[in-house]
Amino acid sequence: MDTVIPKTSTVLAALLRADFTTQWRNRRSVILTLVVPVIILISWKGLVAIKGGAFALSNSITIGLIATGLMGYTNAIARDRDKGIFQRLRVAPVPTWTIMASRICVQLVMIILVTTAVFIAGNEYDKITLTPSGYAFTYFTAIIGGLVYLSLGQMVAGLITNPETVNSTTRLVYFIFIMVGMFGELGILGVQIHDLEHWSPYGTVKTILAGSMEPAKWTNDTSIALLLTVLYAGVFATIGIQRFKWNTNK
Amino acid sequence: MNDRQENILTVNGLSVSYGKFQAVQNVSFSVLKGEIFGLLGPNGAGKTSTLSALEGLLKPQSGSIVIDGYDAGEKPLYARASLGVQLQSTSFQPELFVIEVLELYAGIYGLTLTRNQILAILGEISLEDQAFKKFGQLSGGQQQRVSLVIATIHNPKLVLLDEPTTGLDPQSRRQLWERIEAIREKGHAVLLTTHSMEEAESVCDRIAIIDHGRVIAVDTPQALIDKHRADPEVISVSRRGKITLEDVFIALTGKTVRA
Numbered sequence: 046m047d048t049v050i051p052k053t054s055t056v057l058a059a060l061l062r063a064d065f066t067t068q069w070r071n072r073r074s075v076i077l078t079l080v081v082p083v084i085i086l087i088s089w090k091g092l093v094a095i096k097g098g099a100f101a102l103s104n105s106i107t108i109g110l111i112a113t114g115l116m117g118y119t120n121a122i123a124r125d126r127d128k129g130i131f132q133r134l135r136v137a138p139v140p141t142w143t144i145m146a147s148r149i150c151v152q153l154v155m156i157i158l159v160t161t162a163v164f165i166a167g168n169e170y171d172k173i174t175l176t177p178s179g180y181a182f183t184y185f186t187a188i189i190g191g192l193v194y195l196s197l198g199q200m201v202a203g204l205i206t207n208p209e210t211v212n213s214t215t216r217l218v219y220f221i222f223i224m225v226g227m228f229g230e231l232g233i234l235g236v237q238i239h240d241l242e243h244w245s246p247y248g249t250v251k252t253i254l255a256g257s258m259e260p261a262k263w264t265n266d267t268s269i270a271l272l273l274t275v276l277y278a279g280v281f282a283t284i285g286i287q288r289f290k291w292n293t294n295k
Numbered sequence: 296m297n298d299r300q301e302n303i304l305t306v307n308g309l310s311v312s313y314g315k316f317q318a319v320q321n322v323s324f325s326v327l328k329g330e331i332f333g334l335l336g337p338n339g340a341g342k343t344s345t346l347s348a349l350e351g352l353l354k355p356q357s358g359s360i361v362i363d364g365y366d367a368g369e370k371p372l373y374a375r376a377s378l379g380v381q382l383q384s385t386s387f388q389p390e391l392f393v394i395e396v397l398e399l400y401a402g403i404y405g406l407t408l409t410r411n412q413i414l415a416i417l418g419e420i421s422l423e424d425q426a427f428k429k430f431g432q433l434s435g436g437q438q439q440r441v442s443l444v445i446a447t448i449h450n451p452k453l454v455l456l457d458e459p460t461t462g463l464d465p466q467s468r469r470q471l472w473e474r475i476e477a478i479r480e481k482g483h484a485v486l487l488t489t490h491s492m493e494e495a496e497s498v499c500d501r502i503a504i505i506d507h508g509r510v511i512a513v514d515t516p517q518a519l520i521d522k523h524r525a526d527p528e529v530i531s532v533s534r535r536g537k538i539t540l541e542d543v544f545i546a547l548t549g550k551t552v553r554a
């Protein structure tokens with residue numbers, strides 16, 4: 046009975062190393078996640094003059110956050126669960142939270158990368174610059190916004206077990222967000238869709254991102270959006286964690 | 296002899312259910328230190344469900360599990376730290392090289408091994424040259440060797456192997472038996488599941504015959520044969536006048552074919 050439990054730091058280090066290696070081996074899809082928002086930003090060059098730099102940047106960052114959180118993270122955990130990879134990890138003497146914590150760390154790095162890629166592209170192609178505090182504040186809100194889509198993805202993986210169905214569901218949601226997000230915001234789809242979009246998890250994240258880029262323009266509306274964003278994340282995460290099963294019972 | 300010192304595993308009155316379906320019913324057995332113990336049963340008997348409860352993958356409906364003195368329900372991490380596990384269908388992250396999978400599991404079991412140490416471990420199972428292949432690119436026998444080496448990487452006191460030789464060719468199967476015996480030589484106990492009589496007779500010191508979620512008999516293979524030699528059912532299923540473990544097994548579990 047001289048049993049020693051591995052130190053949590055050793056366990057986390059091993060998990061992080063494996064998860065970052067996995068992400069690196071999947072670098073093609075990672076690059077795609079970074080490239081799509083940049084392309085959208087560049088193609089919107091004409092809109093920057095009309096709607097402002099913050100509008101363009103916040104839209105692109107939001108799309109990148111959805112791609113990594115809702116699609117990258119969610120499809121990976123759905124697949125690994127289906128293959129029994131989680132079951133093998135769980136029979137080791139590791140607290141289960143470490144398995145997900147490591148995955149989420151990878152996602153935090155992705156959020157930073159997406160945001161940075163959009164910042165650089167905005168600067169290079171559209172000559173958009175923010176104040177230093179604007180940049181710093183935006184990284185912070187990008188993490189909050191990223192957590193919304195991660196928890197939305199967690200909810201999808203909690204409610205649906207089949208990895209193919211998870212995959213098509215996240216693609217569909219991504220597509221709807223992009224369509225309604227881009228065209229609804231411009232008012233092309235009418236006032237009601239505009240309002241719906243504005244208070245949806247797409248719109249609130251966009252609003253807080255734009256607000257943090259120009260802190261002087263932070264309004265009541267932005268504060269409500271921040272509150273809603275946190276609320277969305279909380280609800281999605283609660284459902285997603287409660288309903289999540291570690292195996293698919295095949 | 297003190298029971299607590301001799302048993303590495305004590306299972307008492309274990310029941311597991313999936314919804315209303317009782318997969319494991321009131322199962323009791325114990326594994327002694329340094330022995331190879333076999334759970335022998337047909338498909339669907341409840342072997343994997345029993346192991347899943349020991350591994351902490353599912354919560355038993357009732358019963359107690361004590362691993363190396365630790366109650367699996369009360370001290371799950373301590374109980375699991377004494378276990379080495381090979382699941383029935385093992386899968387590792389397909390993006391990782393074999394050496395990286397070993398690094399991951401070494402770390403998860405609290406070991407800090409250098410790349411050279413891990414290469415040496417792979418050398419012991421003659422897979423040094425496969426270190427930078429993906430797990431999925433290995434043959435079935437090689438995959439089995441890798442998951443066995445991962446199951447024993449932290450020198451566990453009890454190794455659980457779920458149908459370790461199913462699907463292997465005879466050569467790989469014999470080689471694996473030798474590796475399992477080598478685990479015992481190091482003083483560790485092994486609990487394996489199998490539906491092969493030959494395997495039960497060849498490598499297990501003691502076996503429990505399990506069917507429909509219940510343990511029917513526990514003993515050494517030879518003692519089971521001797522005990523049931525005179526049973527009319529055993530004699531009626533025996534062929535060519537020789538009583539084998541298989542005859543005893545068929546007589547005890549019935550002739551019905553399982554899915």
Ligand SMILES: Nc1ncnc2c1ncn2[C@@H]1O[C@H](COP(=O)(O)OP(=O)(O)O)[C@@H](O)[C@H]1O
Pocket residue numbers: 294295313316318336337338339340341342343344345
């Ligand atoms: N996740 C599950 N949900 C429902 N029934 C299950 C599940 N897993 C196993 N079973 C059932 O429990 C019984 C025992 O299964 P299992 O323990 O896998 O048997 P064995 O490993 O001996 O082949 C079988 O009838 C099987 O169909």
Ligand SMILES: [Mg+2]
Pocket residue numbers: 342343344383457458
């Ligand atoms: Mg089984």
